[in-house]
Amino acid sequence: MKKTTYPDGTTVESIYYDLNHKKTIKLDGNVIFVLNLDGEGRASGNNAIIEQVGGGNNVYGITRDNAGRILQVDYPNEDRSFTEYDVEGRIIKHRNYYKTHIINKFEYTLDNEGNKMTEKTNTGIRSYGYDEIYQLTSARYERNQAFTWEYDEAGNRLSSVEALAPTPSRSYVPNNLNQYASVNRVRYSYDADGNLLTDGTRSLGWDVRNRLIQV
Template sequence: VNDTFDNTNRLTQIAQGTTTVGFTYDNANRRATLILPNGVVTSYSYDTASQLTGMTYTLGNNPLGNLSYAYDNDGRRSSGTGTFARTGLPLAMNQTAYNANNQLTTWGTANLFYDLNGNMTSDGTHSYTWDARNRLSQIDSGNTATFSYDSLGRRTSKTILGTQTGFLYDRANPVQELSGTTPTANLLTGRIDEYFSRSDSTGARSFLTDALHGTLALTDSSGGAQTSYTFEPFGNTTLTGSSTTNSFAYTGRELDATGLYFYRARYYHPSFQRFISEDPLGYAGGSVNFYGYAHNNPVSFIDPFGLAPCGAECQSVINALKKLFPCSADTPDHRLTIPQGYNTVHQTLQAAGYQKPPLVWEDNPFLYWDPIAHSGGDEFRIGVGSSSIHFREPYPFPPIPQSDYTYTHPGAMGGRKTILDQFHTDYHNPSVDPLGHVLFDVLKLAENFEFYESLLDGF
């Protein structure tokens, strides 16, 4: 896979053999178009606050569909319209019950049960078995499904109703599916849960996706929609058109034949509208309900790791940054681009009252040490402790020549790319690092999540 960048370090092309994906940007450095391998173009439009307001899908001069979004004064998405705004409605459920741990115990006529670690063991139809790290390992004692994970916690294999599928990863995203050692599908991916194309025995399919990375349709080489997806707000999924073995659907996550979605740290039940195990972050995930999905606001937020979705503070920080940097711009994956140099950004932050500790990595080496991707880093923060809002430079993945760095901090083991300035809180980072920098807390609660520090930091 080869990546191409322009003179301002913006990604303009991803190429895998003869398959290419292209990107263009507007004058505010927001993504303007996405050009898929089959020639379908997704065009993006924004309001004056850089909120995504429209996505149009075209092939040459032929319109394929569109989406339009509106927002309230607090930046919450208030409506979604357009030809691709298909929405299913969940069935009414008039009998539910919960216990003091916010566990769903009754759903209609079914009784649900949990182990002492908060993992669901039965939903009235299926039984669930969990390993020592609270990862789902079997459904119905293996008769329905079994799952395996690597030493980094990624799901390497699933066997569902006798069909085994293995996975090869590029960091967080699967890029190849296998049957035994034989590849059965190849994926071209971008950001976390952003899938551009998938090729299997039926041919190549390009993904049309919405603002939440949900798959709207799989299109063939001529741009025709072969398989279409309709989602209920909380993710129950209906497919129409040609059958497919593609599992990447609601918010770009994997829908298993069991009816569960795999959200990395946990499995999600779209009918129950909640996860079937507790948030490993506990209260650090930003809610007293350890089973809730996206703070019960699935039209605005996503939770790619099953840990901590974008909360209300996300928009408040974005708004604060926009006031400090009028030239800044949102991108569709909840980043904020500030097209200014390192020193200019830092001077502006200092003038606004943000203070920079002299050596952050010495103050908290657990949060800022990564033997693979980066080491150290400058940071500006308002407030005290892990709950403060602070900004830092993105972490580049090696190998990056020293000449590509625009700044090297004295004493840091390497330099810092400075095109994107990112923000987070250590206890809740919904924006660029879905794990935030809560790894120190995560390690106390769930040792198996330590791999995210090296794999996902910098998204």
């Protein structure tokens, strides 16, 4: 059993495995979740998660493959989601339904390093390009939205272009600490700890612990 008491007096209590592989979570002594766990300690099955609210139960079902990856989730409101993976265990398809009606879907193609190359959704297809060290250099979305980025050898952004934006292109000048000294010719300033002080439109203040306290 694990019990945590917070400064306001709220307690959260977790009671681990019983003989039926259940885990119970209580808030201030009241049961709010019951998890039905598989042999690996993962919520699984038709009654994977039982949420107790308002005197009733919300039941979530979770279906997993042999590797423990989630294939299907059934929600109390009759929503359902389905996920597919490639041989490397990376997500390549995800679909969300209400009953039998599809809400949205996502399909991905990946390169050998796992970078997303294309993304197919309800509204169209998006594509992405990378440089030789896998930094994102281009993206093309629906309705002719196109983006490009350039970087220096340290990975600092040097330029960005958004084709349909009011200001399509932006330029960046890094300093020797890899901070942006200026963006679109607007100078930035920093304190000795590297906190941003001014960016051309705002002044920022920090306390001795480098926490933002004023804008």
